[in-house]
Amino acid sequence: MAWTQPIQHEPRQPAGHGRLRHVADRLPASDPDRGAVLLLGNFDGFHRGHHALLDAAERIAGEDLPLGVMSCEPHPRSFFRRADCPFRLTTPTTKAHRFAALGFDYVFSPIFDAAFASLTPAEFAHGVLKQGLGVSHAVIGDDFRFGRSRAGDADLLARLGRSLGFGVTRVPEISANARRCSSSQVRAFLRAGDIRAANGLLGTPWLVEAVASGGQLALSPTLCRPPAGLYLCWTGSAARQLHLSADGVVTADQGASPAAGLLRFLDRLA
Numbered sequence: 105m106a107w108t109q110p111i112q113h114e115p116r117q118p119a120g121h122g123r124l125r126h127v128a129d130r131l132p133a134s135d136p137d138r139g140a141v142l143l144l145g146n147f148d149g150f151h152r153g154h155h156a157l158l159d160a161a162e163r164i165a166g167e168d169l170p171l172g173v174m175s176c177e178p179h180p181r182s183f184f185r186r187a188d189c190p191f192r193l194t195t196p197t198t199k200a201h202r203f204a205a206l207g208f209d210y211v212f213s214p215i216f217d218a219a220f221a222s223l224t225p226a227e228f229a230h231g232v233l234k235q236g237l238g239v240s241h242a243v244i245g246d247d248f249r250f251g252r253s254r255a256g257d258a259d260l261l262a263r264l265g266r267s268l269g270f271g272v273t274r275v276p277e278i279s280a281n282a283r284r285c286s287s288s289q290v291r292a293f294l295r296a297g298d299i300r301a302a303n304g305l306l307g308t309p310w311l312v313e314a315v316a317s318g319g320q321l322a323l324s325p326t327l328c329r330p331p332a333g334l335y336l337c338w339t340g341s342a343a344r345q346l347h348l349s350a351d352g353v354v355t356a357d358q359g360a361s362p363a364a365g366l367l368r369f370l371d372r373l374a
């Protein structure tokens with residue numbers, strides 16, 4: 105598959121509906137979003153592998169069941185301090201933007217803290233998925249791990265689902281050019297300045313938040329950072345050539361700098 109092949113994915117709801125509910129903890133007993141089909145994982149960026157889970161979930165949900173996606177905050181990688189440089193593909197704002205555009209009804213965004221990380225697989229399945237959210241179905245990749253010390257795997261979730269009364273669908277690995285699609289791979293392409301390859305995995309140009317910082321415009325500080333250089337970016341109204349410095353400052357090649365807000369990285373020019 106070519107990196108640049110676009111994703112043929114129609115959002116489930118008409119464009120513009122796009123309202124996304126944020127669920128931090130649990131859904132009340134008679135809430136209409138109980139009974140949802142829920143995608144489990146972190147979903148930083150929403151790449152081709154994640155799209156395969158969404159496709160499966162949409163087939164299960166049909167027209168009737170709500171669709172949810174889990175995405176912890178902070179990202180578990182921050183909690184475990186596994187990253188030594190900014191790594192995120194999405195800020196909470198761009199993540200919500202993307203989930204809404206994809207047609208999710210809610211994002212389940214628990215605070216990933218010591219208490220949450222220490223839940224056993226059974227506690228997570230019973231207390232969070234069954235009692236807290238009342239899911240009818242969970243959709244995961246084959247390599248999904250969950251619970252304290254990553255003790256739970258896809259087989260265990262399927263067994264827990266059978267005993268608790270919810271379905272579990274496992275999606276086989278999606279790869280591109282013989283490599284597993286992953287958020288880590290998208291980060292590696294971005295850090296190498298290969299915007300096209302990153303966008304090919306994402307299926308859409310990388311959407312970033314640019315913020316005002318010390319009188320300048322800069323990439324949001326938690327975001328993964330491409331190398332200093334000249335980039336072609338979509339500012340919402342036009343494609344512009346923008347310089348990115350090593351510390352994330354964005355300046356226009358010509359004319360005024362774009363306003364703070366959302367930018368899409370289209371290509372690296374130099």
Ligand SMILES: Cc1cc2nc3c(=O)[nH]c(=O)nc-3n(C[C@H](O)[C@H](O)[C@H](O)COP(=O)(O)O)c2cc1C
Pocket residue numbers: 146180181184186220221222223228249250251252253254
């Ligand atoms: C309830 C729950 C508890 C978890 N506890 C841990 C944990 O103790 N240690 C861990 O490494 N991952 C844990 N995870 C998995 C993380 O959410 C995360 O997916 C995983 O650490 C992936 O990290 P990576 O992006 O660095 O590969 C847990 C997940 C869930 C849903």
Ligand SMILES: Nc1ncnc2c1ncn2[C@@H]1O[C@H](COP(=O)(O)OP(=O)(O)OP(=O)(O)O)[C@@H](O)[C@H]1O
Pocket residue numbers: 144145146147148152153154156157243244245246247248249275276277278279284285286287288289
């Ligand atoms: N290439 C893939 N094929 C099938 N399932 C996938 C793929 N990538 C991720 N998944 C599944 O999508 C869900 C979300 O995964 P996760 O957020 O850990 O993404 P990731 O790309 O593996 O991230 P990271 O590289 O940061 O570990 C999990 O259930 C995971 O198993």
